[in-house]
Amino acid sequence: MINKKWDIILKEEMQKPYFRELGIFVKNEYKHKQIFPPYENIFDALRFTDYDEVKVVILGQDPYHGLGEAHGLSFSVHNNVSKPPSLINILKELRNDLNIIRNESDLTDWAKQGVLLLNSIMTVEKDKPLSHKNKGWEQFTDTIIKKLNERDEPIIFVLWGSYARSKKEFITNPNHIILESVHPSPLSASRGFFGSKPFSKINNNLQSRGKSPIKW
Numbered sequence: 001m002i003n004k005k006w007d008i009i010l011k012e013e014m015q016k017p018y019f020r021e022l023g024i025f026v027k028n029e030y031k032h033k034q035i036f037p038p039y040e041n042i043f044d045a046l047r048f049t050d051y052d053e054v055k056v057v058i059l060g061q062d063p064y065h066g067l068g069e070a071h072g073l074s075f076s077v078h079n080n081v082s083k084p085p086s087l088i089n090i091l092k093e094l095r096n097d098l099n100i101i102r103n104e105s106d107l108t109d110w111a112k113q114g115v116l117l118l119n120s121i122m123t124v125e126k127d128k129p130l131s132h133k134n135k136g137w138e139q140f141t142d143t144i145i146k147k148l149n150e151r152d153e154p155i156i157f158v159l160w161g162s163y164a165r166s167k168k169e170f171i172t173n174p175n176h177i178i179l180e181s182v183h184p185s186p187l188s189a190s191r192g193f194f195g196s197k198p199f200s201k202i203n204n205n206l207q208s209r210g211k212s213p214i215k216w
Contacts, residue, residue: 005051013143022136026123034126036063037070044072045118046144048111054148055114055211056156056202059164062121065129073117075184076107089184089193097197100216113214118144120163145170154209156202160184160193177205 013019026042029035037044060074064084069077075087083091083105094100111117120141125131145167148155154175159165161183171178181196182188203213 006046009051009147010140010143013140018136018139022140025135026132029123029125029132034067036065036124036126037072041070041072042122045074045111045116048073048108049114049116051147051151052153053114054116054151054155055206056158056214057116057118057145057148058158059145059160059167060117060119061161061163062119062130062132063124065124065127065131067126070124071106072122073107073111074119076110076117077105079104079106081105085186086184089186089189093184093189093194093196094199094216096194097199098203098216100199102216110214110216113212115214116148120167142167142170149173149176151175154205156205158198158202161188 026035030039058074063070063072063074064077066081066084068081069084071078075090077084077087087105091102091105094102107115107117118141121130121132121135121137122141123132123137145157149171150173152175154177156177156179157167157171159168159178159180164183165180168178168180179196179198179201181198182192184193199214199216206213
């Protein structure tokens with residue numbers, strides 16, 4: 001369903017009753033409503049970034065709910081649609097931090113370099129944010145975080161906003177690094193997201209451990 005290593009690690013989880021019920025719910029939603037991302041893209045975050053390849057986790061809450069935006073990676077949209085405000089601010093901070101001007105809004109290239117762009121809730125109904133909250137996705141993605149926490153190889157967890165920061169309780173392994181700030185949304189970005197320099201901090205940490213930096 002996803003790829004070899006994640007399939008092995010999550011096999012037991014995907015056999016639990018709640019996940020089977022979630023699968024029935026999701027399939028029914030796609031059958032009768034407009035749901036994002038496209039069904040075939042739901043697990044793209046795991047498909048593009050295998051378990052052993054994860055260097056960084058950037059945690060989102062749920063997919064963008066506008067037409068043609070979400071494609072399975074947190075904060076990422078297709079290049080042919082308008083950038084959502086949070087992504088605009090992320091790219092603004094990237095420019096301020098590393099003087100990188102990025103025009104592409106599709107972040108798949110980040111995912112392919114080891115940046116797990118994971119939404120805690122992996123599906124959403126059109127124009128109804130958090131419509132798939134408390135259906136089982138959170139239990140599944142909390143397990144993903146817990147499984148990553150078990151890794152000896154350090155991972156940099158990027159937690160933007162109070163929701164993402166609530167997941168800190170699952171990151172107990174002292175090998176890992178946590179970067180946190182307020183959310184990049186227009187409501188909060190000026191209160192600590194701008195100037196937080198997450199991209200240079202990530203690359204400095206990777207390079208200090210002899211790892212390749214992310215080409216943002």
